[in-house]
Amino acid sequence: MLEIENVSRTFPARRGLFGSTGGVRALNQVNLSVSKGESLGLVGESGSGKTTLTRQILRLDTPTSGRILFEGQDMAKLGPAALRALRARVQIVFQDPYASLNPRMSVHDIVTEPMLIHRGKLGLDRRQRTDRAAELLELVGLGPQHLYRHPHEFSGGQRQRICIARALAPGPSLLLLDEPTSALDVSVQAQVLNLLIDLQERLGLTYFFISHDLGVIRYICDRVAIIFQGEIKEEGRTQQIFDAPKSEYARSLLAAMPEVRVPD
Amino acid sequence: MIERHLSNKRSARAEALRRAFYRFRQSRLSLIGAAMVATVVFFTLFGAVLAPFPEHVDGGVDTSNRFSAPSLAHPFGTNELGQDVLSLVMAGTPVSVSAGFAVVFIGSVLGVIVGALAGFNGGWIDDVLMRFSDLMLTLPSLILAMAVAAALGPGFGNMIIAIALAWWPGYARLVRGEVLQAREEVYVAAARAIGASPFRVLFRHILPNIVSPVIVKMSLDMGFAILTVAALGFIGIGVRPPTPEWGTQLSIARSYMPDFWWTAVFPGLAMFMAVFGFNLLGDGLRDVLDPRARR
Amino acid sequence: MLRFIFRRILLILPVLFGLTVIMFVIARVLPGDPVGLAAGPNATREEIEALAREFGLDQPILGQYWTYVSGLAQGDFGTSIFTRRPVADDLAAYLPATLELVFSALLIAIVVGIPAGLMAAIWRNRWPDYLSNILSVAAISMPRFFLGLLLQLCFAMWLMWLPLGGRFPIILEPPPGVTGFYTIDALLAGDMESFQTACRYLAMPAIAMSLSPLATILRMMRAATIEVMQQDYVTTARALGLSPRLIVFKYVLRNAISSSLTLIGLYFGWLLGGTVLVETVFDWPGVGLYATSAIVAQDFMPVVSVALVIGALFISVNIVIDLLYGVINPKVRYQ
Amino acid sequence: MASLLEIRDLHLSMHSFEGAAKVLSGVTLSVEKGQIWGLVGETGCGKSLTGLSVSRLVRTPPAEYTRGKILLNGTDVLTLDEPRMRALRGRRIGMIFQDPTTNLNPSFRISTQLIDVALAAARHDSKILGLPATAGRWARRQAARRLAIDMLTEVGIPDAATRVDDYPHQFSGGMRQRVLIAMALVGQPDLLIADEPTTALDVSVQAQILDLLKQMVTVHDMGVVLITHNLGVVAQTCTHVAVMYAGAIVEKGPIRAVLTDPAHPYTKALMQAIPRRDVARGALQGLPGAVPNLVQPPAGCRFAPRCILAQPSCSKVPAEHERAAGHLVACPVVQAAHHA
């Protein structure tokens, strides 16, 4: 469904007031593919290029070289209309549920906005959009009573549910999940993770799950790719990588993982 | 179902308003400011009508009654033409306030357009627009306003144009900075990710979120705009006579100090009180609308 | 560092160029007849035309602009049509007076504003803070010219403690000019009497001008101090047993001042551009008065030049501020 | 002999415009030298306030200590005035906070900040600098500088003698946290309070810092309170653990005991929410409901509204009972089951 082929992204040198910084190679020859219905986990520490990669996939940024194919189409070659159509198919949930909701908009406006933008494709009128928003809220564990509240009235977990509802609104097939639970407490995290698993099963979604938390990745993903300094260090079945990591980096990462186990 | 949604919607709005009002009420000073501004607005609407000597407001003179000291008939005394100073001060309110408001309004509209264009587009548009507004900021604004006002000739409209011309770059800078910041917000990335057009991103997601600092700046700027209007009047490049304007009144009355101090002190005090009120209110509004800048 | 200074100075040039263009455009928009005025009420049309020729005003605007800019490059600010004196000479006479006023006002604002802001922050939400808050809003709201008039009314007209206006007693020779600042020149000459006299003349205009920046610096300083005091590193410093005095006067002060510095730079420009009013009230012989009379006479060379010089000064001071900022804030220095 | 730190029945209210929130209600904890106590719990459960209370860094008002004691080596710090409290900070109690980027003053060299802390600590105990109390200013400064370099070396900063004069932004995140640890240890404290010291760091750096902490405890013979929301971190580092919920400790004890036999329903729920190795996909158990409003908290057990075991007896404030040696649980239901 999603193929990332030899994608590199180099940020050019910047001349600042006090001197210049050298170019930064954020992504280096990244190759990944995600098949329909699976969950691919991408693990990496801060600055490893995870977020840069999501921006490439969402076309918020353009790769320096390489290409990204979605359902066989080269995203770089899409015209504006096709790109908009594609935006309905690929959605994202961001890390920080506090920052990713426009504080000036009600939940209703937030959730119906994608339907409004893609109304040509979805063909929903105003009333239908509102009803669909209520349905979506129920789907993610909220209710229609929340429709006209504003984001600041919700807890972090509830906000992340709203983000998920928004992401689901245009009917996507691929969901990018950019550390969707790292800002949440464990108990809430568990709820959100379960919601994601539930939704995947019910809606047949494909997940591209990004996290630095190996435990979460292990819990939710079928396959894992480990990224370090813009390069994919290792990729494979989740079980296989956690049991027998091949690369040095993966080994050290797993060793440092703070597991809840009874000390010796 | 829709009805229920709507009642939710209303109660949520009311709740937000109550919260804002609570925070505003926290500061006694901003309440005083609001009261002062209310008084100013009252005189703006009715000052000319309520003036005890409306004929003096229209330029009528009473040369046999010049320079009488404050008394019951003329609480603020009379001026060099025998006009009632109280009437002139009262009638000066709409002039100063509407001029101040017009300056702030024109300046902010221009500035928001320029700042939003620059911040949202970036690239050479940003460079050109911001270099230009930086240039305008470098120029001494009062001298610029004086030069333009002198060029256009006296008059209410010309004065406003002259001041507003030097006023917008402040807004452009503010808005650009805020837009740049808002552009990087996750919810903006989210909006782009769901396929929102740049137009939609700017008007639905970015601008509503930078309204608060702009409104705060506008309310704080009202005072300064009134001051600048008065300053031009004081320099002698302001409205046409007989329009009663505080700065002009002060500038004329200056020659009669100290003997006929009332001709100068009352317009000056009116000016001070109006500006003081707007500044206190602006402070309070900032606390409510822009908690980031809360001190 | 040197490279940075050099680059900043190079950057002034396009700004100055832009300033000349803007001012020139505005100057040419001015209607009226500066030449007719300068020629006098009894001049004939031929005389006026001759005068226009003399000042190159018959040339196309681009030609005039070119003449002006190429003159500027050689330090020639053009000639005032009205006074017929070289503008550069006039500026040399008026600028020190304005600068002395502006620097004095700024000095008062800084010397009073920074400690007061610090105090307000320390006594936050107690009566010194409330008092300073209401006083500072009042100070910002006070029209400078009205304050100047009130000061004049009180201290010069009723109490007669201070002179009404002007810069120095006219029958005395001002101290020998080195810097053009009478106070500093008097000190340099060791003439305490002249210094006192100059200060007496400076007092009211400088106070009238300083009030608004003082209040703003106070508020800024207060806000910055409160913000810095809420920083994590202050908590750490407290948690590790540093005394409040050390924390406030060493760790907080430097960080708070660095955020107030930019403001001071901006205020310098604001003060320079705003001397017009105070100079008018106190008959202070500075560029503000000069510009006003030039504007009234529609004598645009001085107006353009005053704007240009103020602009250039403004930029220079802000470069200095940026450098100072680098000294205070090591992050900037090393980037 | 008294414990190093003994918190007894600490109650803290926080006044806001909504009313007084009872943010701590009956925290009791005792820490000995050589112990590393992990204080875990979710956001807003009061763990950080507990840590700050020990150093009396909670502003009063708006906060108010309504009941309880905090005994440090037998002295109740809640009764001390500010100057005497200051004598304890840095010297007896060291603190490390979450974000190493914001906890160092960006405008001053590392050396300045370390030396100031050392000098402040030495004012109360001149032995720290290894100088007699009468030593001159210059000598004290020099000694403080040497001490700073030694401490930096000890926490693993390479080339400390030259790096000591660098500014904070010249260090990486992990290195900055090491600098902060050095700063906290420069006064040779008996008690170290580390408030989420690794949350802002990457996993690999986190492991290094935690190792360093463990090492320091043995070298300096301290007691540590490690505040974290990550049970994994606790398991990796601590000797003891206390689980907090809504302002009270619900379960505490030696790490082994608590992890092998979590008794309180909240501890259990917490552990079941962690995606551990052996949890199958979809089998995690989230905790339904939300943290109670602390202005009007539920009477009795605050966890009761979310608890699957809740019974009428939960409406009374639960008393602690000892489940095993040192393993205390505050839940009447569990207690009943245990004894049954």
Add this chain to the structure above:
Amino acid sequence: MPPIDLSTLTRRSFLALSGAGLAATSFPQELFAQSGRNILIIASGQDIPNFDPHTATGYSASFFMRNTYDPLVRVSGNPPEPVPALAQSWDVSANGRSYTFALNPAAVFHDGTPVTAADVIYSYQRALRLAKGNSWMIRGIVDPDQITAIDDHTVRFDLASPFAAFLQVIAWIFVVSKTTAEANEGGDDSATYLQANVAGSGPFTVRRAEPGALYHLDRAATAWQANGGNLDGVIWQIIRETSTQRLALQRGEVHIALNLTSEDMNSLESAPGVMRVIETEYRTFSIKMNTEFGPMADINMRKAIAYAMNYQGMLEAAGYAELMIGPLPSGILGHNPALAIYRTDLDKAREHLAMTATPEGGITLQMVHVNGNEQQRRWSLILLDSLQALNIQLEITPMNWPDMVAACQSPETFPDLFPVYQTANYGDPDNIAFAAYHSSRNGGWQNAVYNNPAADALIEAGRTEIDPARRVEIYGELQTLLVADCPDIFGVLEKRLLGMRDVVQGFSFTPVASNAVDAWPLSL
């Protein structure tokens, strides 16, 4: 409210001051004592931008020229009469066309060289050549080629036609040193040099010039003039605010204040140590109407407005003044005090209005006045107030002087109403009549639009006639004609208001340019 008693205040504040130890360098009296010199300080609102006696204008420049240069004759007394200056005596030919001046052999320039006939000829020729400043007074009267040096100290002028006021006008043509001027010719007829330097023979020289602030003159070492006072120097201090001038005078910081208002004079009435000079001067204020374009081209409209004007209010707002009787200043040669003129009469005003194209009013007229001129502003408002009775609106525009000058260039740009002060530069009716009503002046501010061949003829006849009785007749006719034509609202004659410390001695009032103070006879 009674005026504040400054004498007690002063005493009180002095006590306060000595207590506070602040009194040092406080008051100029002490400073004068310190300097030990007699320096006269004059407060004025006007700068002296130009020193060149042949191009400069304005009363400040007149002050400067009067004291640093010498003319052939000066005018003095009230009414003003010619008195010897460089010329110790003069002869006039019977036909009034030839004037011969005998120069005072004692007269020397500041560099010590004697003043000769060549310098006089050079100066007159230069003034006419440059055609600026005061040269308009002798243009068409003095032919530059008809000035001859009889010998070094005798010079003869042969006029193209007789000119009654010749001796009065040449008081304003000053003599520069030909050698100094030619040595600094500089390609611009010495304009640059003389603009900032003095090459004269007057009693004073420039010591210090601070443009916009003050001009300090010192008694010249070469001062040769007779009957001088004891002044060592004069300072022309620029104080823009009239109230500040008055306070400075009260505080003894200046000796003479030139720009006082009537209110200032009132509050000075009992001020200790202050003398007030309130004298009639040939200075008219009138409001010109656009006789050529727009509604005011209709004579009935002009008359309606002339009748509607509130003259009493104008007089009250003017303070020390009297209403004008016709176009000429009262008291000047030929003035007719019995002239029938316009006074406030609303019935007549409405009568005339009814004869216009807009009998019901309902129009808006444009009036400009000099920005910042307080008296003109007051009168504009009084006119606005007066015109409301005719249902006519007045739109008042304060304008900068250059804009006003520019507006005078054509009837189309000239406003409906335009206030003008005319100060007599010489004590002769020709001055006002020619400058204000002769059509050759059209396009200039003194008479932008009015032209009437009959008036022109009378003015020309008046200036070339020598017989005073005949002149009175001519000017009588002219006054009747102008009142009938009603080109102006004849306003007020403002008195000259000067404030002076009582230590100033030797002052005598002359009603021409009395604010350009002649310092030489004064003492302290």
